[in-house]
Amino acid sequence: MNKIFQGFKDFIMRGNVVDLAVGVVIGAAFTGVVTGFTNGFIKPLIQLMGGGSGVGAGTFTVNKVPFDYATFLNSLITFLITAAVLYFFVVLPLNILAERRRRGEEPPPKAPAEDIVLLTQIRDALVAQQGQNRGYGDTPGRHQQ
Missing domain, CATH: 1.10.1200.120 (Large-conductance mechanosensitive channel, MscL; domain 1)
Structure with a gap:
């Protein structure tokens, strides 16, 4: 959705x-x-x-x-x-x-500003990290500490 x-x-x-x-x-x-x-x-x-x-x-x-x-x-x-x-x-x-x-x-x-590129990279890294954590019993929306 x-x-x-x-x-x-x-x-x-x-x-x-x-x-x-x-x-x-x-x-x-x-x-x-x-x-x-x-x-x-x-x-x-x-x-x-x-x-x-x-x-x-x-x-x-x-x-x-x-x-x-x-x-x-x-x-x-x-x-x-x-x-x-x-x-x-x-x-x-x-x-x-x-x-x-x-x-x-x-x-x-013009290409996107450096801060936009950096924020995009951070977002992509967080999404990738969240996807890896889900494989270890993590439920969507909750993060293990």
Whole structure:
């Protein structure tokens, strides 16, 4: 059971998961900014080019049914701006960094600090010692003195 929780903890604390969560939150906030920009500036421009201002601006009617093409174009522009920013500011730099690491131009991430290595060695030694003691009648959780 402890191994399951340890695996879950390792998964949650893995850098990629945390980075992904931060990316999703920032992406949602950024999408709101882009949507506000396109609703506030781009959609009115589309409506001006499509016939001026008012209720019928940016629409056309077929058999008395209005089609709001300004909203569609606005959504399309919102998507393109969001996708372009994510590509040029997130995906492309990460791809360039990964390529540099593959070619060896950039050093790999630093090794763990010496104190972490030492603590890991102590832990491994204690686990090995505990495993040896169990063979002599010791029950798990109790140590012979």
